[in-house]
Amino acid sequence: MDAERVMRQLEAAGWRCVHDAEEPKGEVCVINTCGFIGDAKEESINMILQMAERKKKGKLKKLIVMGCLSERYRAELEAELPEVDAYYGKFDFMNMVSALSSSKTFCPELRLRVPNTLRTVLSEDKRLLEGCSIYERHLTTPKHYAYLKISEGCNRMCSYCAIPLITGRHTSRPKEEILEEVRWLVSQGVKELNVIAQDLSSYGLDLYKGERLKVKGEGKHLLPELVDEMAQIEGVEWIRLHYAYPTDFPEALLDVMAKHKNVCKYLDIALQHCTDHMLGLMRRHITREEQDKLIRKIREKVPGICIRTTLLVGHPGETEEDFEELKAWVKEMRFERMGCFAYSDEEGTYANKHYKDDVPQEVKDARVAELMAIQQEISGELMGKFVGKTERVIIDRIEGDYAIGRTQFDSPEVDCEVLITVSGERLPVIGDFYDVKITKAEEFDLYGEII
Numbered sequence: 001m002d003a004e005r006v007m008r009q010l011e012a013a014g015w016r017c018v019h020d021a022e023e024p025k026g027e028v029c030v031i032n033t034c035g036f037i038g039d040a041k042e043e044s045i046n047m048i049l050q051m052a053e054r055k056k057k058g059k060l061k062k063l064i065v066m067g068c069l070s071e072r073y074r075a076e077l078e079a080e081l082p083e084v085d086a087y088y089g090k091f092d093f094m095n096m097v098s099a100l101s102s103s104k105t106f107c108p109e110l111r112l113r114v115p116n117t118l119r120t121v122l123s124e125d126k127r128l129l130e131g132c133s134i135y136e137r138h139l140t141t142p143k144h145y146a147y148l149k150i151s152e153g154c155n156r157m158c159s160y161c162a163i164p165l166i167t168g169r170h171t172s173r174p175k176e177e178i179l180e181e182v183r184w185l186v187s188q189g190v191k192e193l194n195v196i197a198q199d200l201s202s203y204g205l206d207l208y209k210g211e212r213l214k215v216k217g218e219g220k221h222l223l224p225e226l227v228d229e230m231a232q233i234e235g236v237e238w239i240r241l242h243y244a245y246p247t248d249f250p251e252a253l254l255d256v257m258a259k260h261k262n263v264c265k266y267l268d269i270a271l272q273h274c275t276d277h278m279l280g281l282m283r284r285h286i287t288r289e290e291q292d293k294l295i296r297k298i299r300e301k302v303p304g305i306c307i308r309t310t311l312l313v314g315h316p317g318e319t320e321e322d323f324e325e326l327k328a329w330v331k332e333m334r335f336e337r338m339g340c341f342a343y344s345d346e347e348g349t350y351a352n353k354h355y356k357d358d359v360p361q362e363v364k365d366a367r368v369a370e371l372m373a374i375q376q377e378i379s380g381e382l383m384g385k386f387v388g389k390t391e392r393v394i395i396d397r398i399e400g401d402y403a404i405g406r407t408q409f410d411s412p413e414v415d416c417e418v419l420i421t422v423s424g425e426r427l428p429v430i431g432d433f434y435d436v437k438i439t440k441a442e443e444f445d446l447y448g449e450i451i
């Protein structure tokens, strides 16, 4: 989403931008990097090397790197990869826009934060935009859905996480600005808004200080209010919420989710672990009992909700007993969607400074595989319950003999899909909703027919 804003600003400055070109032919290649965990860092560096090679062969004039990786390791990158013409971090991208700009029509107020890894290839274009608002962007997602970032940064300081080191303190965008952006997105044909934040639960805590924070625990969370107002904007068909934090979860949100049909019965809430021993070491500020109580409450107040969670195994100090308890808990909680990651030791984090990375890599990998096998079985059972039901499905794309879509219980790119058999005569329209009768289920996909 932030990269989309950069592209829009560059277009306003007279550049033609192509997103994620396989073999860039433009004059300038901008690589927007990620540097949160080892895999992402490696992917970003490989991409830089690949593009540096193209530059060497004369296929690119300029190579620019921006984003989290260069925010975190700029000096090291400058020393190791001099083929790159300029480095920018996560917060100074406007300097890049200025440096590249052939006009002064970009927005001075633009605030761009977390980028995704992508390449943006730029070439000169005679067409200049009139200038643009701070919420406008060059959408790179299919026209019918978009990501909507409502805050940046995180104050939680979980032991293993480098995000707060890169993004800084939690900062909410003003509600009015977000609502304005929603209206603009709807005017562009967006029907599904995927709301994101590093810590969704804290939205609003930093706004209206003094008024809202006088009474601890009362009226301080603005997320329920924001979602309620978003849901009333005409044209908003689906709102989907990502990355809630369990401690201080704003429970009034559950009433808003139950009240509005266009707020998907879906919540992405990373729980990471379940034992009090590990939750303590991870500095999650929650106990197993509190966490379980919250999950029960979410399911009770929003019946049929799909909960997606993420777990972390192999964190320093995780014993066999912790892992056995985690497996039993996953079987008991039966999350509709679940992902699992192995701990990676990140410089500067609390865990890196205070703990020994004492779980061998092969044990971490085996634990991930074991948990995912358990989840695969659970998912198969839960998905089987959809057979015979009719679900509202949005069509994302057509592939061979199938129209591929999603129900309200699935987020784009990460969750399950519905494969709908189509005949050549009347293909469903991408971005439209259809009632689909589910005829078959697999662990991570459904099959169905439009009725």
Ligand code: SF4
Pocket (backbone or CB within 6 Å): 154, 155, 156, 157, 158, 161, 162, 163, 164, 198, 199, 245
């Ligand atoms: S809440 Fe999420 S982003 Fe914040 S420190 Fe914990 S894991 Fe990282």
